[in-house]
Amino acid sequence: MLNRYAIVLAAGKGSRMKSKLYKVLHPVLGKPMVQHVVDQLKGLDLASITTVVGFGAEKVQEQLGKTCEFVIQEEQLGTGHAVQQAEKYLANKKGTTIVVCGDTPLLTQDTIQAVLNHHEKERAAVTILTAHAEKPAGYGRIVRNANNQVSKIVEQKDATEEEKAIQEINTGTYCFDNELLFEALKKVSNDNAQGEYYLPDVIQIAQKENQKVAAYQTVDFEETIGVNDRVALSQAEVLMKKRINEQHMRNGVTIIDPGNTYIGTDVSIGTDVVIDPGCVVQGNTTIEDEAVIGPNSEVTDCYIGANAVLRHSVATSSYIGKRVQVGPFAHIRPEASIGDDVKVGNFVEIKKSKIDNKSKVPHLSYIGDADIGSGVNIGCGAITVNYDGKNKFKTTIEDDAFIGCNANLIAPVTIGKGALVAAGSTINQDVPGDALSIGRAKQVNKEEYAKKYK
Incomplete structure (x- = not known):
């Protein structure tokens, strides 16, 4: 197989977004658009991915990391000029280069693979990814000759009435013979109204040199949509959400209201999981079989074990075991x-803490920087006091301890195995195993005082 390369065009400012955030970093289902594109390319057998950056270059490089080579387009002089910046990495290499826009987050690995295969099967110099559009206004039209070969791409403003009726459109994704691409780019002129170097001009150059130009028409127009403003961004969000939710439902997940459920592209969900309305599940989250999420829960970068239940809750970057109630x-x-088998009840906050099997934190408690053993019961309103204003300290509660309501455990402190802490106590010293610890102020009753006070 010929060597394959990819160029991602991500240098445009995106002024129509009217945003301080660089266009290709706007998220779709919680992931930046350009990351969607690169993730699809990463699944292919490519020798390299080169991303062309301009405005916001450092932030794009930070987002994509070491998955790409980067080149900078200092001046925005058109798509042809942008691709030309990759010459230092790709010039004189034999093989196929696919050029993809960084604002096409819906483009799939399967479609990219298909157009690459078609290009190489046809032994074409250039292959255009096309799509059928019911409403093609605004898109370049693919004009074919009597032999059904591509004769030209005509833009809307230059099209005749007959050409405007054509519904096969140019998506802006192309495959090129790599050596031809960089030789042809040297011949592209900027003699046009915008004074820019256009990548599609390579097609005309190839045709003049009697090189074969092919087209591959994808069956799904929607995945080729480019995002140039907030309206298109919202449309991409809806389409991506629908795609992801349907994949999970076909794999055995019950999503009660798909239109009001947001699941990220990197989420893994087992069978017979139920996701109630209003949930947002994103990041590198794994949900095991028969868990229940929702309603109105937000889960990010978590592992959730089988048969666990979360309701009206927020969980971030955490491990939640089997049969846990949250x-x-x-x-x-x-x-x-x-x-496993832990209960974390209503209005409970858990932060940077380990809670072992079969322990309970039923309600109205804060557990921070704590190590809690198995079989522990934390009473209503109990708090691990972990912060003195400068430093964080750890609380350890050993197996089978019982912490009474409204207890303050001032860290660093250890509550021994099987110990009891009386309700209302403030504990700032270690409690031995099986001991009862009471840390209350002495109660004083002043007879008739209330009458005088009133």
Whole structure:
């Protein structure tokens, strides 16, 4: 197989977005558009991916990391000029180069693979990815000759009435013979109204040199949509959401209301999982079989074990074990590790803490920087006091301890195995195993005082 390369065009400012955020970094289902594109390319057998950056170059490089080579287009002089910047990495290499726009987040790996295969099967110099559009206004039209070969691409403003009726449109994605591409780019002129160097001009140059120009028409117009403003961004969000939700439903996930459920592209979900309306599940999240998420829960970068249940809760960057009950209205903050058969009840906040199997934090508690053993019961309103204004300290509660309601455990402190902490206590010293610890102020009753006060 010939060597294959990719160039991602991500240098445009995107002024129509009217945003301080660089266009290709605008997210679709929680992931920047350009990351969607590169992720699809990464799944192919490519020798390299070169991303052309301009405005916001550093942020794009930070987002994509080491997955790409980067070249900078200092001046925005058109798509042909942008591709030319990759010459230092690709010039004189034999093989096929696919050029993809960084604002086409819906483009799939399957379609990219198909157009590459078609290009090489046809032994073409250039292959254009096309699509059938019911409403083609605004797109370049693919004009074919009597032999059904591509004769030219005509832009809307230059098209005749007959050409405007054509519904096969240019998507802006192309495959090229790599050596021909960079030789032809040297011949592209900027003699046009915008004074720019256009990549499609390479097609005309190839035809003049009697090189074969082919076209591959994808069956799904929607995946070729480019995002240039907030309206198109919202359309891409809806289409991506529909695609992802349908994939999960076909794989055995019950999504009660797909129109109001947002699942990221990197989420893994087992069978017989139920996701209720209003949920947002994103990042590198894994949900195991028969778990229940929702309603109105937000889960990011979490592992959720089989048969766990989250309701009206937020969980981030944490591990939640099997058969765990979370919520309603619980907040699982980063670096929490919750074992099997644990209950985390309403209005409970867990932060950077480990809770072992079969322990309970039923309601109205804050557990931060703590290591809690198995079989522990945390009473209503209990708090691990982990912060003195400058430093964080750890609380350790050993197996089978019982923490009474409204107890303050002032870290660093250890509550021993099987110990009892009386309700209303403030504990700032270690409690031995099996001991009862009471840390209350002495109660004083002043007879008749209330009458005098009133």
